[in-house]
Amino acid sequence: MGKSNLKKGLFKLTGPIFIETLLLMLMGAVDTFMLGQYDDNAVGAVGVVNQLVTFAFLIFQIINVGTTVLCSQFLGAGRRDKMIQVTGVALLINIVCGIVVSAGLYFGASPLLKMMGLRGEMMPYGMNYMEIVGAFAFFQAIHMTISASLRADKKAIYPMLVIMVVNVVNILGNYTLIFGNFGAPELGVEGAAISTVLGRGTAMVLLLIILFRKHISSFPMKLFRPFPWHELKNLLKIGVPSAGENMSYNIQQIVLVYFINQLGNVELVTRSYIVNFVMFVYLFAICVAQGGSILIGHLIGEKKPHAAFVLGKYVMRSSLIVSVLLSLLWALLGNTLFTSLTNNTEIIELGCTILMVDILVEAGKSINIYATTALRSTGDVFFPFYLGVVVQWGVGILFGYMFGIYFGWGLIGIWFSMFLDESIRGLVFVHRWNSMKWMKKSFV
Numbered sequence: 001m002g003k004s005n006l007k008k009g010l011f012k013l014t015g016p017i018f019i020e021t022l023l024l025m026l027m028g029a030v031d032t033f034m035l036g037q038y039d040d041n042a043v044g045a046v047g048v049v050n051q052l053v054t055f056a057f058l059i060f061q062i063i064n065v066g067t068t069v070l071c072s073q074f075l076g077a078g079r080r081d082k083m084i085q086v087t088g089v090a091l092l093i094n095i096v097c098g099i100v101v102s103a104g105l106y107f108g109a110s111p112l113l114k115m116m117g118l119r120g121e122m123m124p125y126g127m128n129y130m131e132i133v134g135a136f137a138f139f140q141a142i143h144m145t146i147s148a149s150l151r152a153d154k155k156a157i158y159p160m161l162v163i164m165v166v167n168v169v170n171i172l173g174n175y176t177l178i179f180g181n182f183g184a185p186e187l188g189v190e191g192a193a194i195s196t197v198l199g200r201g202t203a204m205v206l207l208l209i210i211l212f213r214k215h216i217s218s219f220p221m222k223l224f225r226p227f228p229w230h231e232l233k234n235l236l237k238i239g240v241p242s243a244g245e246n247m248s249y250n251i252q253q254i255v256l257v258y259f260i261n262q263l264g265n266v267e268l269v270t271r272s273y274i275v276n277f278v279m280f281v282y283l284f285a286i287c288v289a290q291g292g293s294i295l296i297g298h299l300i301g302e303k304k305p306h307a308a309f310v311l312g313k314y315v316m317r318s319s320l321i322v323s324v325l326l327s328l329l330w331a332l333l334g335n336t337l338f339t340s341l342t343n344n345t346e347i348i349e350l351g352c353t354i355l356m357v358d359i360l361v362e363a364g365k366s367i368n369i370y371a372t373t374a375l376r377s378t379g380d381v382f383f384p385f386y387l388g389v390v391v392q393w394g395v396g397i398l399f400g401y402m403f404g405i406y407f408g409w410g411l412i413g414i415w416f417s418m419f420l421d422e423s424i425r426g427l428v429f430v431h432r433w434n435s436m437k438w439m440k441k442s443f444v
Contacts (some may be wrong), residue, residue: 016156017156018287046126047275048118048261058246061144062236065239068151068294069379074301091142095142098138098139101137118261122265125188132196133197173195245389252392256396259404259405260414269344281358284322285319312374353412371433375438395421396417396418
């Protein structure tokens with residue numbers, strides 16, 4: 001397969017993933033921006049809750065990462081029966097995990113938020129949001145699993161279309177329930193939570209319909225008798241270290257949020273706004289990395305590692321260039337972005353400064369987003385985990401405390417610690433990909 005064909009295949013797959021991911025990010029941003037018109041404290045509280053919920057969702061990723069890798073490699077090798085088998089096992093495990101996570105988030109809302117140091121005026125907002133969103137976490141477990149299998153089969157357009165519908169549901173729900181429009185009660189944070197749950201429920205139902213009509217018409221029992229323990233073992237072999245790296249990163253972010261919480265409400269609210277701004281910066285990196293990793297998985301299944309290497313280099317370079325340009329644009333528009341959302345001059349001034357520092361952060365992050373997904377798709381699943389744990393904690397957390405708390409540099413200091421973390425990992429990942437030590441890690 002020539003370079004031009006590889007690029008065409010990449011962007012054909014990346015396009016729907018880009019739109020889907022953009023719309024997913026818009027859902028979170030819409031909640032934040034609409035709540036910003038309601039109360040800045042609500043924004044801070046929901047930001048803390050979403051950090052915890054995102055971490056909980058990583059449990060589903062243990063299976064989903066393995067689903068994408070195995071399905072891609074089996075489809076590349078022409079083994080559709082094995083793809084069906086993997087998808088069935090993944091759905092079963094994640095439904096069980098989803099129910100357990102839902103119970104944990106609902107009943108553990110109060111102790112978890114207290115652990116995060118959420119202050120009195122924010123606690124009621126946080127409790128309302130977490131109990132409602134957490135109770136229905138299993139919606140997301142099913143949604144994520146079906147989407148992973150569809151993408152692996154190059155059917156990314158279906159999850160994209162579903163998220164289009166869900167965005168409409170979420171925006172209308174927020175407008176109606178947060179502010180009490182169309183005769184509905186004004187529910188504030190509780191309304192945003194209900195709207196989020198309605199959106200996720202809609203996505204789950206639509207994806208189940210698509211699964212059976214467009215992807216896998218049935219799950220023949222002969223594929224599951226006896227139970228395919230070998231496929232579950234491979235799902236875990238890929239997923240545990242892969243999700244472990246994600247868990248390490250998210251725990252790191254939770255610890256950094258804890259540090260920020262000690263600095264004050266201004267810093268916490270600023271961080272919530274910044275997170276929602278910069279996720280649009282690394283949007284391209286996420287999407288092209290996902291598309292690239294699926295194609296790399298297919299190429300590994302087809303026994304074309306050198307084509308996978310060439311594609312990976314192209315994805316890495318593209319991600320870096322686009323992310324740096326977008327972060328620079330965001331920094332230039334910083335004052336406009338913040339003044340459109342808040343009148344608090346402290347938040348505006350601090351946020352504009354952080355966006356300048358974030359240009360450095362996004363350069364390393366773009367490489368790390370690509371490299372972790374690409375290496376997993378080849379079967380090299382342990383290296384990103386080991387590197388992530390060592391650098392995220394040995395650099396990110398250590399210097400986050402030193403710069404942000406001990407030296408008193410505040411939120412700016414914590415952002416500099418993130419720059420060091422992302423940059424060091426990025427340089428190591430570039431070396432790992434160029435070494436091609438991942439060539440013999442395939443699961444097929």
